[in-house]
Amino acid sequence: MESTSTQEVPGTKVPGNFPAPIYGAEQNPPTQAAFELGRSLFYDPRLSRTGSISCGSCHQQAVAFADAGKKLSTGVETRIGTRNTPALQNLRWKPNFLWDGGPVHIEMMPRAPISNPLEMDETLDNVLRKLNADASYQRRFKQVFGGNGPIDSYQFLRALAQFTAALTSSNSRYDRYVRQEAGGTLTASELRGLTILRQKCGTCHAGELFTDESFRNNGLDRQFPLDSGRAHITRRSTDAGRFKVPSLRNVALTGPYMHDGRFTTLEAVLDHYDHGMVVSATLDLELRRSGLEPGIALAPQERQDLLAFLHTLTDEQFLSNPQLAKH
């Protein structure tokens, strides 16, 4: 299973156009053995109660570790989750995780899907029991962490974070353009799309990560009886209907879109922003317009240019890096 290669662990270096990460490599120094151990855990269905669902079941590399085409994902015993599976990319830069920002640390985040009854429906203690019953895991954990005790939750979570922190997408055509590298050319339409994005979408989809990591209500619903979003965590009514602004990296592949996967295509998303919004108490101020319905006006040419630009954020290298694939 493990390779003995000396190639660098993906995501170890900070890309030239990225800000400083929150979870820097020094916090859990990448090694090939630990990274590969994390990868084995990520793709191991024993993390679920039934032994049928791995992290990789709903987070597929070919679509930036989102769940291809799935509005909502399927957990153990074909239970259907309540929210669209987010892409897993550039997690080192995230101050918190999931659509509601509940978990605030990359190492602790996997506890949520493991224990969620609609996802893996398993306890951390049971996962550890299964890992400790496996001689290969025993040997590999010992190789990474030393010691003579059983595999514990600290080791498990740290190893898993070696893999999730490695999921860095920074080599799209847009990145090569920004860093002025070979192959980094954008067409006239794509360049216009970039300008429109920075002007009209850039407050929320900000910076090189294309998200400001805030929670916002983007006018999807008038009420939030089924999912209050951020308010589920803060219990503040002012947070009802607010969800994490997702990154736009690899966005052409991460559909369906929104926290409940209601939009199948990017065209439908742009329709929503242009003329589909509804007002509610917590609707984001950035989207309100005096004397007009809320939204962001997009002329036909602007839509076309925006769509063209969004496709330049697809990072083929990330989507096909064999180091990130199941081994």
Add this chain to the structure above:
Amino acid sequence: MKFLKYTALFLALFSLSATVTSCDDDDNTNPAAVNIEFENVVGSNTLELNSATPYATGAGDQITVTAFRYFISNVKLKKADGTEWAQPESYYLIDQALPASKKISLTDVPPGDYTSLTFTIGVDSARNVAGAQTGALSKGNMFWDWNTGYVFMKLEGRSPQAPGAGAVILHVGGFRKGENAVRTVTPTLNNSVIRVHEGHTPEIHVKADIQKMFVGSTPIRFSSVNNLMAAGTNAVNISKNYENGMFVVDRIQGN
């Protein structure tokens, strides 16, 4: 040069004599240990899990306890002169079901007479938002996975006064502004001192009275609060209740 040499010799002799003096003093500077034993009680009764007869909560309800766990952290000892010793990496999970967990041992305590004991019930905010942990903070299913944060005190059981099937689930936690349930207490030693010296280990016997969760500034009744699994007002209220007198130093032995 000569002057310096003599000075050095003098200082060497002086420090030698200082060492000898302190040895004569029936005292030394070697760190020693202090044990704290927690006894969980309900009023005047020692707590038993799954007891044959339910306990009174003191607020008007009855409860049969099936699980009781809490974090004790950041233990500090203070001398009369104000010098304080704070135990590094000080986290303990007291679990009624695990007798060994109820006796904690503070090691490497500088010797001396301590007149004050302080500890936190729960976990400081820094560790609530930290990454993977070892030791007590990794045990006992005491973390809110879907959110962030430790359950500081977990009491589960059954009550005839609880609605529905009668289940009582009280998970008290919360560290953020406005919902902070981290409580730090300094139970009185009743003018006793904790004598820490090499060769004998004092044992502080602390009683933790479950009734104090339910009585206090906000009485807790199961008819309205029986299923608590998040930070917020109810958790803060319970924590303020138990901050006041739940933990009592009953006696200090082996001084």
